[in-house]
Amino acid sequence: MEFINSKIQDYAEQHTAKEPAWLYELNRYTHSSQLKPRMLSGHLQGRFLSMISHLMQPAYVLDIGTYTAYSALCLAEGLNSGGHLYTIDNNDETMAVAERFIAASGYSERITCVTGDALHEIHRLNTVVPYWDIVWMDADKSEYIRYYELCIDKMKPGGLILADNVLWSGKVLDRGELAKDQDTAVLHAFNEMVSKDERVESVLLPIRDGIMMLRKR
Numbered sequence: 001m002e003f004i005n006s007k008i009q010d011y012a013e014q015h016t017a018k019e020p021a022w023l024y025e026l027n028r029y030t031h032s033s034q035l036k037p038r039m040l041s042g043h044l045q046g047r048f049l050s051m052i053s054h055l056m057q058p059a060y061v062l063d064i065g066t067y068t069a070y071s072a073l074c075l076a077e078g079l080n081s082g083g084h085l086y087t088i089d090n091n092d093e094t095m096a097v098a099e100r101f102i103a104a105s106g107y108s109e110r111i112t113c114v115t116g117d118a119l120h121e122i123h124r125l126n127t128v129v130p131y132w133d134i135v136w137m138d139a140d141k142s143e144y145i146r147y148y149e150l151c152i153d154k155m156k157p158g159g160l161i162l163a164d165n166v167l168w169s170g171k172v173l174d175r176g177e178l179a180k181d182q183d184t185a186v187l188h189a190f191n192e193m194v195s196k197d198e199r200v201e202s203v204l205l206p207i208r209d210g211i212m213m214l215r216k217r
Contacts, residue, residue, distance in 0.1 A: 003170045004206070004208070009044070012044055013043050019046060022073070022104055022105045023073060023074070025101075026070055026101045029101075034097075039067050040067060041074065041164075042208070046071065046074040048211075049071055049074040050074045050077045052134070052162070053075045053076070053078025053079065054077065054078035056134055057078055058080065058133030058134045059083045059084070060086075060132050061076070061083070061132070061134045062086050062088075062122070062125065062132050062135045062136070063085060063087035063088070063138075064122065064137045065118070066087040066088060067094055068097045069087065071138060072087040072098070072111060073101070076105075076110055076111055084110055084111070084112065086111075086125055088116065088121045089113075089114075089118075089139070090116060095113055095115050098113060099113055118140065119147070126150065126151075126154050131154055131155065133155075133156055134160050134161075135162070136162050137162065138164040141168070141183040141186060141187055143186075144187065145186065145190050145193065148194065152216070158215065160215055161214040162212070162214070163190070163194075163211065165187070166190065166191055166204060166209075166212045167204075168210070172187055172188045172210075190212075199216065200215060200217060201214070201215045202214050202215075
């Protein structure tokens with residue numbers, strides 16, 4: 001993931017709004033206690049998600065891949081007055097951490113944590129929620145196309161799907177990786193597919209490990 005110049009990254013963070021106190025504590029805790037802290041969205045990407053949410057003022061947000069809830073909490077910041085966010089993960093241990101920090105944040109009444117298989121739970125939530133304003137995809141990379149297919153028809157016109165890690169540490173440019181690594185191959189196929197899908201307008205942003213932003217037409 002460290003393929004963007006570290007000095008540029010540091011400069012960008014220095015000139016980006018600070019993360020709220022509860023997110024700063026979550027950031028520190030994740031890096032000190034979890035095996036894969038790089039899975040955390042982090043300061044710069046988190047403020048980007050918060051900015052998008054504030055601009056959209058969503059009623060319904062779907063967060064696919066909770067981890068320790070950093071991205072969920074960032075997206076919850078811009079919810080409209082009656083808005084709600086659903087976050088899904090299949091890891092009981094990290095979900096317990098997520099629930100603890102969500103409870104401390106003041107957003108506990110506006111976030112529902114769902115533990116289970118993402119494909120199954122997205123299908124179930126689609127029968128409960130009328131539409132999605134924002135979907136954040138940051139779970140099993142090999143399932144990105146299936147996540148997209150489950151969500152696209154539930155998106156409100158003008159809604160956004162945001163997919164993380166679509167540059168995959170630059171591996172999507174490596175033909176050798178495309179041939180031997182399933183996640184790399186699926187992410188490349190996902191990028192190719194959505195950039196040609198006339199139902200959406202796409203922009204691939206080189207933020208951190210790459211974010212594909214898709215606006216439903």
